[in-house]
Amino acid sequence: MTDWGRTALGALGIVACAAAVGIVHNRVSGEGIGITQHPVQAVSNLEESWFLDTPAAKKKWDDGVTFVDARAADFYLYEGHIAGAISLPVLEFDSVFPLVKDRLPSPDEEIVCYCSGFGCEESTELARRLTEAGYRLVYVYEGGWPEWSEAELPSEVEGS
């Protein structure tokens, strides 16, 4: 076997050892994740929440489900937002939630949270807060505003 072949084989050996230790550690670690568990769900502990892609989110929108924008109000106003979405910046949840509560559906109805797409944390945090507030059917639209606007789906810009 060539030197490169032996090196590649040795590297694969390290990967195999690392995989074995990693899987065992994940299992015994208190912060591990199930192999089939959605990573966003694992972090946010949203028991009854669901994660939507763009077609699924559009279907909810067509069905009249309420969308809630978790970003800061400036983004909602000036960058634009999903048509009909309600602004509920998660960083100001405690002060804004009482103000918009009347516009939200009842806790037994569906509600979709979104923010600035994959990588933003606001939508999952908002979903967690809404779940704590009693909402049982909270969804997270992971692609959020970037995917929605890129797909040229119904949108609104309120400021200019």
Next chain:
Amino acid sequence: MRKLLDNRWLVLGCRLVLGAVFVYASWDKIQHPAAFAKQVYNYQMLPVIPSNLFAMTLPWIELFAGVALIIGVLKSESSLLLSVLLAVFIGAISLNLYRGVNLDCGCFSTAAGEGRSIGLHTVAQDVGLLAAGLVVLRAAMLERRRDTAVGTD
């Protein structure tokens, strides 16, 4: 150029820095597998199950290979592994920069919002580390070839 790459102090420095960076990078990810799995998933390059497996395995590869480089064993294997990983990181970050996605790089911290966002600086950082990895790999392969030639390996 060849003389520079053969400089033992340069090779030693690259080996120790690369090893230390990856040991440090692995630590927080090992402690928070689920949080790191979410960061991997955010790159939108793997479905859920491969993403979870990658997140469980990657930090341990970084730790094993980093420790091996620091103590000076399995140098060619470890530097090859880390160089391949760095090339993958550069590709993944570049792809998401091209897509215009803003996300935590997941380089050193799994805490939401506490890590650095991806950007040209993270690409430059990984290119620098890849250069160090290739310097170590080249030296380790030459050493292995010499050992093979004299029958000590």
